[in-house]
Amino acid sequence: MNREQYLQRLAAALGKLGPAERDEILADYRAYFDDAAADGRSEAEVCAALGEPERLARELTAERKLADWEADKSPANMKQALGALAGLGVLNVLLAFPYLFLLTWLGSLWLGAVGMLVAGLLITGGWASHSVFGWPSLDNIVVNDSGVGPWLIAAGPRDGTPPRIRIESGQGETVRIEPDPASGKLVIEARDGDEHFRLERDASGKLSQLSIGDGADSIELSGLPKASSGSVLVFGLVLTLLGLIGTLLGWKVLRWVWHGTGRWLRWQQRLLAGDTAVR
Structure with a gap:
């Protein structure tokens, strides 16, 4: 395999990246071939050292997707990072599913706490409105x-x-x-x-x-x-307090888990891929 054949296969395998990222990577590897030629190495030798272009493309794609997620920890970027790692073959399914289940479970608990907080605020606000304006009526609440x-x-x-x-x-x-x-x-x-x-x-x-x-x-x-007016107030305040504690505590736990996801993904990547910097 010569230089042009290798770069063509590499470009085709980098289809999940944007044009700008793909052009940047290809420029780096063209420069790498130029440096290797200046050192007296043949194109076939360089191709053999780099390995299969499809494998290299998967490693580079995983590296870029992980970098995107670390720059913007959004669910969409996390999904793309997980997909890139799965394509690389280093995502351990036995570890991934429990981890994603934990993340989903914590997120559900946090959303439940937010709902409890909102309900408590609405009930307490309704009590305050009833006390001042007489609306809404509490006669129909049991x-x-x-x-x-x-x-x-x-x-x-x-x-x-x-x-x-x-x-x-x-x-x-x-x-x-x-x-x-x-x-x-x-x-x-x-x-x-x-x-x-x-x-x-x-x-x-x-x-x-x-x-x-x-x-x-x-x-x-x-x-x-x-x-009674007092029972509605107590119920609203208790619900608000529990919801506030759950929301704040859940947010801290979610942030800790969310930020730790980057280290976990990097560890998964390096199980087989190792350092994917330009050789």
């Missing part, structure tokens, strides 16, 4: 202190009469919303065979019954108290 299901339940509006809705299918599926103008009771129910959901609200707007079952197991809640 405190679920049974330990089963959600902590707070919106029982629905008390003003006006909801429309009567009933939908049935020939396969035992039923959805109905039925107000009783005489007693003021409202029933919301959904059934699908043995599975059912039923919510009843009395004339005062209080959630009188909540029943959920699947034929084998069932849960029924009744007599749940309406939320």
Whole structure:
């Protein structure tokens, strides 16, 4: 193999890089061939020393993709770096999957903490707005202190009469919303065979019954108290505090893991590739 054949194969194998990066690498290796010729080395000898151009291209691509990720630690750059390392053959799958699972799990926990923080701020803000302006009303919020299901339940509006809705299918599926103008009771129910959901609200707007079952197991809640202003405030503050602690702690852990990813990827690269600088 001569110089031009080697550089042509190298250029074709560097297709995952941009034109500017590819031209820069080819210029470096043209200069390397020139220096080797000045030292009296033949083109065939230099080609043999460099190894297969496709292998060299994979090493150089992995090096550039890792450099891109270290300059901008974005998920897109990380994906490209992992893909380049996988093509190089040094990405140990047994190590990669647990690591990526840990990163995904930590990210999910952090997003959950952020959601908790946002919910806490909204509830606390709603309490403050209710205390100052009387809006939103807390009459339709129920405190679920049974330990089963959600902590707070919106029982629905008390003003006006909801429309009567009933939908049935020939396969035992039923959805109905039925107000009783005489007693003021409202029933919301959904059934699908043995599975059912039923919510009843009395004339005062209080959630009188909540029943959920699947034929084998069932849960029924009744007599749940309406939320007081103080209980809503405490709930909102606790949720905000837990969300804030989780968000800050999770962000620090994610940053530590994220920045450590570079060292881990470099270690994976050097398992087989070694130093990929221009020879």
